[in-house]
Amino acid sequence: MTSETASxxxxxxxxxxxxxxxxxxxxxxxxxxxxxxxxxxxxNDVNVKSLEFHLYxxxxxxxxxxxxxxxxxxxxxxxxxxxxxxxxxxxxQLGTTVSRRLKRLTSQLGPTRV
Amino acid sequence: MEGARGTLxxxxxxxxxxxxxxxxxxxxxxxxRQTYMAIGKRLGIAHSTVYERIKKMExxxxxxxxxxxxxxxxxxxxxxxxxxxxxxxxxETEKVAERLAKxxxxxxxxxxxxxxLLIMAKVFAASQDSLHAFIANSVAPLPGVLRIRTSIVTKKxxxxxxxxxxxxxxxxx
Numbered sequence: 001m002t003s004e005t006a007s008x009x010x011x012x013x014x015x016x017x018x019x020x021x022x023x024x025x026x027x028x029x030x031x032x033x034x035x036x037x038x039x040x041x042x043x044n045d046v047n048v049k050s051l052e053f054h055l056y057x058x059x060x061x062x063x064x065x066x067x068x069x070x071x072x073x074x075x076x077x078x079x080x081x082x083x084x085x086x087x088x089x090x091x092x093q094l095g096t097t098v099s100r101r102l103k104r105l106t107s108q109l110g111p112t113r114v
Numbered sequence: 115m116e117g118a119r120g121t122l123x124x125x126x127x128x129x130x131x132x133x134x135x136x137x138x139x140x141x142x143x144x145x146x147r148q149t150y151m152a153i154g155k156r157l158g159i160a161h162s163t164v165y166e167r168i169k170k171m172e173x174x175x176x177x178x179x180x181x182x183x184x185x186x187x188x189x190x191x192x193x194x195x196x197x198x199x200x201x202x203x204x205x206e207t208e209k210v211a212e213r214l215a216k217x218x219x220x221x222x223x224x225x226x227x228x229x230x231l232l233i234m235a236k237v238f239a240a241s242q243d244s245l246h247a248f249i250a251n252s253v254a255p256l257p258g259v260l261r262i263r264t265s266i267v268t269k270k271x272x273x274x275x276x277x278x279x280x281x282x283x284x285x286x287x
Contacts, residue, residue: 020254025246026196026264028254 006108009070010036019063021050036068036102043095051090056081060094073101131176134159136278138167139177143277146180193238194245195221195267198253200233206258207231213256219248242266 018034021042031046033039043051054060058078065074076097085093131139134157141153150168154161171177186193202210207225211233214220222236239245249262 015257016251016255018255020250022246022250022254025242025266026198026249026262028249028259028262030201030259030261032254 001108003108003110006105009068010105013067017067021046023047023049040098040102048087048091052086135167139278196237196245197265198235198237199263201260203258204231210256210258
């Protein structure tokens with residue numbers, strides 16, 4: 001993977017493309033994420049019902065693929081559905097999967113220019 | 115013709131209606147397709163009086179429009195009606211409401227004062243998925259929206275418009 005690709009996946013997207021966390025149809029928690037980094041942070045503190053709602057609707061994999069354009073992470077998140085995780089187990093598994101990918105992408109960026 | 119019973123007058127920027135005007139409006143609210151003759155007969159006045167007063171109230175936009183009330187269930191529509199409460203930053207409430215008012219999915223829209231200022235809207239969608247897509251893509255991203263609570267209507271027990279009445283205290287619900 002090139003640093004350009006990693007940079008693209010890690011970018012901050014405009015407000016209208018952000019991920020908005022709901023707990024059920026039409027019930028918005030007030031929590032959103034505009035980048036992969038923010039997404040990891042939100043996974044740790046959003047109502048776990050929201051994680052269950054979006055994972056099993058396929059909303060996470062869709063946003064990661066279509067907005068962040070990270071097909072690899074999208075596939076990994078989709079695979080989590082098979083295990084029927086709920087509650088904090090789901091939070092931990094999803095958090096680990098996305099954090100690992102974030103770390104890998106960040107390491108692709110190369111040295112930070114000052 | 116308008117003399118003793120009075121006519122449409124401006125009072126504190128509101129149009130003042132007399133008893134006959136109000137009775138005509140009530141008759142129209144019950145059935146706006148009835149003839150001037152039928153209304154006149156019911157109220158004991160000439161059909162020409164009914165005609166003139168209706169035309170005047172249309173001109174003054176007291177009568178805004180005539181419409182058909184459709185029973186969506188009878189035409190097989192499987193649509194969803196939901197009541198949505200949008201909690202906003204008070205500084206942004208007006209702008210959020212203005213944006214929502216432009217959405218065809220929003221049938222009715224109100225700013226309300228509860229424990230905190232919020233916007234309430236009656237929303238119409240083809241399915242639960244399209245309702246969610248509308249709220250996720252067009253409501254949640256609006257600047258100033260703090261959180262949203264939505265209830266899907268499962269059964270309608272009553273839906274009507276207010277009927278006006280008139281007594282010594284004036285025109286009221």
